[in-house]
Amino acid sequence: MSNRIINFNAGPAVLPLDVLQAAQEELLNFNNTGMSILEISHRSKPYEEVNREAEANMKELLGLGDEYRVLFLQGGASTQFAMIPLNFLTSGQTADYILTGVWSEKALKEAKLVGQTHIAGSTAEGNYRRTPQQEEIQLSDKPAYVHITSNNTIYGTQWKELPSFGPVPLFADMSSDILCRPFDASKFSLIYAGAQKNLGPSGVTAVIIRKELAENSPRTIPTMLRYDTHASTDSLYNTPPTFAVYLLNLVLRWIKAQGGLTAMEARNVTKARLIYDAIDSSNGFYRGHADKDSRSLMNVTFRLPNEELEKMFAAESVAAGMSGLKGHRSVGGLRASIYNAMPVAGCQTLSQFMKEFCRKHG
Numbered sequence: 001m002s003n004r005i006i007n008f009n010a011g012p013a014v015l016p017l018d019v020l021q022a023a024q025e026e027l028l029n030f031n032n033t034g035m036s037i038l039e040i041s042h043r044s045k046p047y048e049e050v051n052r053e054a055e056a057n058m059k060e061l062l063g064l065g066d067e068y069r070v071l072f073l074q075g076g077a078s079t080q081f082a083m084i085p086l087n088f089l090t091s092g093q094t095a096d097y098i099l100t101g102v103w104s105e106k107a108l109k110e111a112k113l114v115g116q117t118h119i120a121g122s123t124a125e126g127n128y129r130r131t132p133q134q135e136e137i138q139l140s141d142k143p144a145y146v147h148i149t150s151n152n153t154i155y156g157t158q159w160k161e162l163p164s165f166g167p168v169p170l171f172a173d174m175s176s177d178i179l180c181r182p183f184d185a186s187k188f189s190l191i192y193a194g195a196q197k198n199l200g201p202s203g204v205t206a207v208i209i210r211k212e213l214a215e216n217s218p219r220t221i222p223t224m225l226r227y228d229t230h231a232s233t234d235s236l237y238n239t240p241p242t243f244a245v246y247l248l249n250l251v252l253r254w255i256k257a258q259g260g261l262t263a264m265e266a267r268n269v270t271k272a273r274l275i276y277d278a279i280d281s282s283n284g285f286y287r288g289h290a291d292k293d294s295r296s297l298m299n300v301t302f303r304l305p306n307e308e309l310e311k312m313f314a315a316e317s318v319a320a321g322m323s324g325l326k327g328h329r330s331v332g333g334l335r336a337s338i339y340n341a342m343p344v345a346g347c348q349t350l351s352q353f354m355k356e357f358c359r360k361h362g
């Protein structure tokens with residue numbers, strides 16, 4: 001489609017064209033109901049089927065069975081920052097947080113409002129250029145859980161090997177890299193992700209949670225903030241974000257049709273390599289923010305020799321049909337978000353553009 005630009009925005013972000021077209025085709029008449037999916041009751045059979053299929057597809061892609069539930073909630077990943085300690089940090093316990101960027105700091109901030117916390121590791125020094133080594137992490141005595149952020153959207157870092165702490169429940173914010181590669185999801189007691197990067201539109205947050213953790217939330221917390229409320233009602237306690245869940249399910253179908261997480265990883269590695277190669281072959285013209293062994297497959301962050309060149313790069317990239325490359329203010333420079341739905345060709349275009357820009361200005 002010639003009028004679509006190459007979208008490197010960090011989120012909401014590019015969606016697979018096939019998914020948008022499928023949604024467009026059935027927008028006015030969903031499954032022969034004579035109604036749009038936007039007009040259907042969440043208590044109707046057709047919507048219940050969407051909801052059921054989305055949960056089943058997510059579990060299939062993650063290789064999880066009946067011991068997990070997938071919930072579709074509102075309030076973004078930011079509400080999970082609060083729901084997690086409200087549900088799992090009881091008085092007298094400590095929750096451990098590993099800080100790898102602003103989003104993990106925000107998760108910690110919410111937990112501090114609820115109870116006792118411990119920073120089990122941090123790579124803040126040098127502005128979060130890497131994720132920690134396992135030996136740098138020091139847990140508290142019997143933590144209620146350990147919380148990590150698997151991919152740090154702002155800095156462009158990602159845990160290459162996801163950690164594990166034996167019997168201690170491991171919780172992860174995977175907002176910006178869920179389903180980008182195969183991993184052992186059964187090591188996690190709870191995974192959450194705002195949909196607007198790798199899963200679909202904004203407005204829905206996927207929570208993948210061990211069943212027993214979603215059975216008995218503390219009686220003292222408000223109904224909507226309890227995991228057991230949503231698990232016992234199949235995410236239909238109140239009106240869910242029906243269109244967002246529908247679109248998320250189309251994205252899950254698309255990932256399955258591409259060959260699942262193994263295929264996603266192969267594609268993502270190819271895409272990321274194209275851009276990192278342009279950085280590494282530039283003789284220092286481009287400087288990556290992330291240390292090489294912590295580089296993200298999803299967000300590539302880099303600086304140019306000065307801000308004037310960075311502005312020129314951003315402006316010229318727009319003229320060349322690309323969008324969203326300006327970096328986050330806390331790192332500066334440029335950021336290319338190359339989530340699952342970004343085609344390889346988009347990264348080829350950027351890589352060529354970077355090489356050409358370096359040749360002209362380097």
Ligand code: PLP
Nearest residue numbers: 076077078103153173175176194
């Ligand atoms: N966690 C990570 C890793 C993010 O990248 C973001 C948003 O960019 C958030 C959390 C916040 O998500 P939300 O806006 O859904 O609350």
